[in-house]
Amino acid sequence: MNIAVPQILFETLQSAFLAEGKRFCKDAAKILKVPEQELHKKLFKDKKVQISLFKDSERPLSCLVPVQKGVVITRCRYPCVLGTSRCMVHQFVETIQEPLPDLKKYTRIESHPSLKEPLWCHEETGVLINTAGQEVGQYIDEEVHLWTFQIEEV
Numbered sequence: 001m002n003i004a005v006p007q008i009l010f011e012t013l014q015s016a017f018l019a020e021g022k023r024f025c026k027d028a029a030k031i032l033k034v035p036e037q038e039l040h041k042k043l044f045k046d047k048k049v050q051i052s053l054f055k056d057s058e059r060p061l062s063c064l065v066p067v068q069k070g071v072v073i074t075r076c077r078y079p080c081v082l083g084t085s086r087c088m089v090h091q092f093v094e095t096i097q098e099p100l101p102d103l104k105k106y107t108r109i110e111s112h113p114s115l116k117e118p119l120w121c122h123e124e125t126g127v128l129i130n131t132a133g134q135e136v137g138q139y140i141d142e143e144v145h146l147w148t149f150q151i152e153e154v
Helices: 007-032 036-043
Strands: 066-069 072-075 106-109 119-122 127-129 135-140 143-146
Touching: 007 036, 119 135
Parallel strands: none
Antiparallel strands: 066 072, 106 119, 119 127, 127 135, 135 143
């Protein structure tokens, strides 16, 4: 199949791909610990980018490495470096470990404006916890009920 593309569109794509290639060289140079210009010369010998399509649906777009935030273990979710399945920070993690099956599974919910931290809800019990693992409320009949605490002076 042959598709005709206007020259201005093709040149725009070429310049966009070259700019993205420069960013890729910068990221790869940090990982490989080599000069950025050296990589750029090897990858882009001629000034035209040769375009070919491939399916990349197997690779995630966000990093799946588990990280611990307080008592909660979540996925990293930073954008992956092009061509990898990890973000810049987790490039050297060899295997992505799945969480243990006996851990309680919580779903992150939108935090209340009065709170400055995220909340998680246990799907089976409806208990709401904060990052420190403290129970701060209950999810009942599709409504969030936050508990209020009063501090008494002794």
